[in-house]
Amino acid sequence: xxxxxxxxxxxxxxxxxxxxxxxxxxxxxVVEELxxxxxxxxxxxxxxxxxxxxxxxxxxxxxxxxxIKSKCKNTKLQMLFRGQNILGYRHYADxxxxxFVELSLKNGIDVIRIFDALNDVRNLRQAVESTKxxxxxxxxxxxxxxxxxxxxxxxxxxxKEIEQMGADSICIKDMAGVLLPKDAYELVSRLKAAVKLxxxxxxxCTGGIMEMTYxxxxxxxxxxxDTALSPLSGGTxxxxxxxxxxxxxxxxxxxxxxxxxxxxxxxxxxxxxxxYLSNGLLNPKALSYNPNILKYQVPGxxxxxxxxxxxxxxxxxxxxxxxxxxxxxxxxxxxxxLVTPLSQMVGTQAVMNVLTGERYKMVPKEIKEYLHGFYxxxxxPVNEEVKxxxxxxxxxxxxxxxxxxxxxxxxFKEKYKDLxxxxxxxxxxxxxxxxxxxxxxxxxxxxxxxxxxxxxx
Ligand code: CO
Numbered sequence: 001x002x003x004x005x006x007x008x009x010x011x012x013x014x015x016x017x018x019x020x021x022x023x024x025x026x027x028x029x030v031v032e033e034l035x036x037x038x039x040x041x042x043x044x045x046x047x048x049x050x051x052x053x054x055x056x057x058x059x060x061x062x063x064x065x066x067x068i069k070s071k072c073k074n075t076k077l078q079m080l081f082r083g084q085n086i087l088g089y090r091h092y093a094d095x096x097x098x099x100f101v102e103l104s105l106k107n108g109i110d111v112i113r114i115f116d117a118l119n120d121v122r123n124l125r126q127a128v129e130s131t132k133x134x135x136x137x138x139x140x141x142x143x144x145x146x147x148x149x150x151x152x153x154x155x156x157x158x159x160k161e162i163e164q165m166g167a168d169s170i171c172i173k174d175m176a177g178v179l180l181p182k183d184a185y186e187l188v189s190r191l192k193a194a195v196k197l198x199x200x201x202x203x204x205c206t207g208g209i210m211e212m213t214y215x216x217x218x219x220x221x222x223x224x225x226d227t228a229l230s231p232l233s234g235g236t237x238x239x240x241x242x243x244x245x246x247x248x249x250x251x252x253x254x255x256x257x258x259x260x261x262x263x264x265x266x267x268x269x270x271x272x273x274x275x276y277l278s279n280g281l282l283n284p285k286a287l288s289y290n291p292n293i294l295k296y297q298v299p300g301x302x303x304x305x306x307x308x309x310x311x312x313x314x315x316x317x318x319x320x321x322x323x324x325x326x327x328x329x330x331x332x333x334x335x336x337x338l339v340t341p342l343s344q345m346v347g348t349q350a351v352m353n354v355l356t357g358e359r360y361k362m363v364p365k366e367i368k369e370y371l372h373g374f375y376x377x378x379x380x381p382v383n384e385e386v387k388x389x390x391x392x393x394x395x396x397x398x399x400x401x402x403x404x405x406x407x408x409x410x411x412f413k414e415k416y417k418d419l420x421x422x423x424x425x426x427x428x429x430x431x432x433x434x435x436x437x438x439x440x441x442x443x444x445x446x447x448x449x450x451x452x453x454x455x456x457x
Contacts, residue, residue, distance in 0.1 A: 002248065002252070002253050002254040002255050002256050003218055003222065003223065003224065003225055003244075003248065003253045003254075003255050004039075004040035004223060004224040004225075004255065005039050005040060005224070005225055005226075005227055005241060005244065005245075005255045005257060006039065006040050006041045006042070006043055006078060006200065006224055006225070006226045006227075007034055007037075007039045007041075007042050007043065007227065007228065007229065007241060008043045008202075008226050008227065008228045008237075008238050009030075009228040009229045009231075009232040009233075009241075009269060010022070010027050010030075010031075010034075010042060010043065010044045010068075011043040011044055011045060011046050011048075011049055011078075011079075011080065012043060012046075012202075012226070012228065012237065012238060013228035013229070013232030013233065013237050013238065014232060014276075015046070015048045015049065016204065016235070016236040016237040016238075016286070017232060017235065017236060017237050017273075017276075017282055017286050017287070018273075018276040018281040018282040018286075019052070019281055020048040020049055020051070020052040021052060021056060021057065021276065021281055022272065023057055023059065024053075024057075024059050024063075024064040024067060024068075026272050027044070027064070027068065028067055028068065028071060029268055029272075030265045030268050030269060031068055031071040031072050032071050032072075033261045033262075033264045033265035033268075034072075034075065034261070034265055035071065035072045035073060035074050035075045036074065036258065036261050037257050037258045037261035037262055037265070038255075038256055038257045038258050038261075039075050039257065040075075040076065040224055041075060041076040041077065041078040041110065041111050042068075042072065042075055042076070042077055042078065043078045043079070043080070043113075043226070044065070044068055044077050044078065044079065045061070045065055045077070045078075045079035045080070045104070045109060046079055046080035046081075046087065047080070047082060047087035047088070047340075049061065049064075050087050050428075050431070050432075051087070051432065051435070054428065054432060054435055054436060054438075054439035055432075055435050055439070058439065058442065058443075060428075060443065061428070062103075062107055062422075062424040062428070065077075065104075065107045065108045065109065066107050066108055068108065069107070069108030072108075076110035076111050076137070077108055077109050077110050077111070078109070078110065078111040078112075078113060078139075079104060079109045079111070079112055079113065080113050080115075081100075081101075081104075081112050081113060081114045081115075081127055082114075082115065082116070082117075082340075083114055083115060083116040083123040083124045083127055084097060084116070084123045084124075084126060084127070084401065084402045085123075085341075086100050086127075086431060087100075087431055088431045088432070089340070089341050091123075091374070091401045091402045091405060092402070092405070092408065092430065092431075093402065093405040093406060093407050093408040093409070094126045094402060094405075094407070095407040095408065095409045096408050096409050096412070096427070096430055097126045097127055097130060097402075098126065098130040099409050099423065099426075099427060100427050100431075101127060101130035101131050101134055101136065102130065102134045103423060103424055103427060104136075105131075105134050105135060105136045106134075107424070109136065110136065110137055111136065111137040111138075111139055112127070112131045112136050112137070112138060112139065113139045113140075113141050113171055113173075114127045114128060114131070114138065114139065114140050114141065115140070115141035115142075115143055115171075115173055115339075116143070116376065117143060117336065117337060117339045117340065117341065117342045117375070118143075118336055118337070118342070118375060118376045118377065118378065118379060119142060119143050119158060119337070119379065120375075120376030120377045121158075121161055121162070121165065122376065122377075122400040122401075123376050123400070123401070123402070124140060124165070125165070125400075126402070128140065128165050128166060128167065129166075132166055137168050137169075138166065138167050138168050138169075139167060139168060139169045139170065139171055139200065140162045140165065140167040140169075140170055140171070141170070141171040141172075141173035141202070142155055142158055142159065142162075142170065142171070142172055142173060143173055143175070143337040143339050144172050144173055144174040144175075144176075144178075144179055144337070145176070145178070145297075145335070145337035145338065145339075146178060146297055147330075147331075147335035147379070147380070148335070148380075149335055149379055149380045150335065150337075150379065152183075152186055152187055152190050155172075155187060155190075155191070156190050156191060156194045159191050159194060159195050159197075160194055160195060162195075162197075163195045163196070163197055167197060168197065168198075169197050169198040169199070169200060169223075169224070170191065170195065170197050170198070170199050170200070171199075171200040171201070171202055172184075172187065172188070172191075172199065172200070172201050172202065172217075173202045173339075174201070174202060174203040174204065174213075175202075175204065175299055175337075175338075175339045176204065176206070176293060176297065176298065176299035176300070176338060176339075177203050177204035177205060177206040177207045177209070177210055177293060177299070177300070178207060178293060178294060178297055179203055179210075179213050180209065180213065181209065181212040181213045181215070181216040182216065184201070184213045184214075184216045184217040184220070185216040185217065185219065185220045186220075187220075188201070188216075188217045188220035188221060188222050189220045189221070192220065192221045198223035198224060199221075199222055199223050199224070200222070200223060200224035200225070200226065201213075201214060201217045201222050201224070201225050201226065202226040202238070203226070203238065203239070204236060204237065204238065204299075204300065205233070205234050205235060205236070205237060205238065205239055205289070206235070206236050206289070206290055206293050206299070206300040207289065207290065207291055207293045207294045208289030208290075208291060209294070210238070210239050211239045211243065214227075214239055214244065218248070218253050225239075225244065226238050227239050227240060227241040227243075227244055228240065228241060229241045229242070229262065229265055229266045229269055230242050230243075230266050231266055231269040231270040231272070231273040232269055232273060234287060235286045235287035235288060235289070236286045236287075236300045236301070241257070241262060242259075242262055242266070245257045245259060245262065246259075286300075290303065292323075296323050296326065296327070297327065297338075298323065298326055298338060298343075299338055299339070299343055301343070302338060302343045302344075302347050303323075305343075305344065305347055306319070306322055306323070306326075306347050306350075306351065307319065309347070309348070309351050310322065310351065313351075313355060315355060318354050318355065321354045322350050322351055322354045325350040325353050325354050326346060326347065326350045328350075329346050329349045329350045329353065330346050331383070332382060332383040332386045333346060333367075333370065333371075333378060333382055333383075334378030334379055334380040334381055334382045334383075335378075335379045335380045336370075336378060336379060337379075341366065341375075342370075342375075344366075345364060345366045345367055345370065348364050349363065349364060349367055352364070359386075360386055360389050360390055363390050367390065368390060368391055371387050371390055371391050371396070372391060372394060372395075372396055372397060373396045373397035373398065373401070374397065374401050375401065376400075376401060408430065409426065409430070412426050412427075412429055412430040413426045415429075416429040416436075416437070416440075419437065419440040419441065419444065420440070421444075425440060428440070
């Protein structure tokens, strides 16, 4: 039994390389080849693909999903789901999470990969329960990071808890691409010994080590790896699918993919990639390696955000100082993994600490909410002194953040009743509010040129 492969080019591939701008038409042009290549699943949907559809492409993300499903008869479709945040950045009520899971499955998704930025399992519970109840395959992802508390034991214990929750598989989600080959070997070996579930690895090539990491994970018995076809692989994206097919062919790990089908799809994707290279959306810099992410343990996307923030402020000379401040802020916050939205929050705080010349003199609203417990439990305790300076003696919640959110679905349905035509539309509005209003207004009045300026409270 060889290693199974999940193809990521239609979600993470273009998200990592050119701002998730591949159109539905471009995606559909390769779906049949991919469907016949022998993959375990195709990753096709997530927060950024959804957002990009309504914000930039003027496409209905639900319709995209149905169209992909209509052409994909043999292979499972997979999506990425941010726990209680669904595809957004804040916590939603349980009924909205449930409805989103139900309709994602109904419109064509088979596998839902659920994660929480803080690995707070309370934030996974509703999405997991809904996925099981509505008949989906439920994968829970461990947000991988390095810190004194994120040890192999920590992840093994988390995996055992996840197994108890009823997940069908576990993913090691290394969004920054910092998992070293030797650590992957140890982590996968220990996980395989501790739980019975299939284990999958998702990593990024940003630091230049991920092919080696995958190889060691394979030797340790990983069941599934995430790769992208060569035109959309490497750099800030995943390792290439073909590299693993060719290098493992004829071995006990042979993924058994149809190389001819891969080549046909890759040829089409090369043309698509060339379009984004020439229109500038694909910055060639995204294709080269950046060992700084290993040095600073900061995801590639966060590095470029920091650079942009400093450029805007005319403070590029502070770049090194900010990069050195990031791990200190992270430590103060109890070592949150640097994944959305924590990567933005920690990054912005580090910039503020350096530019104001006084640590925590200026603090973003989100950091205050985090310290109040509204994102969940921090992996390690936060720095008490810093907490006191920012929120004083305010109460910190210890219950699950969504516990105090009343059902919202009917409320959203009522609020957007003039725009919506389906429950799917209600969810689009619930998650993307102003952007969704703009998109649906245009969709409902295709021949009108409307200046949209609705007040969304
Ligand atoms: Co990724």
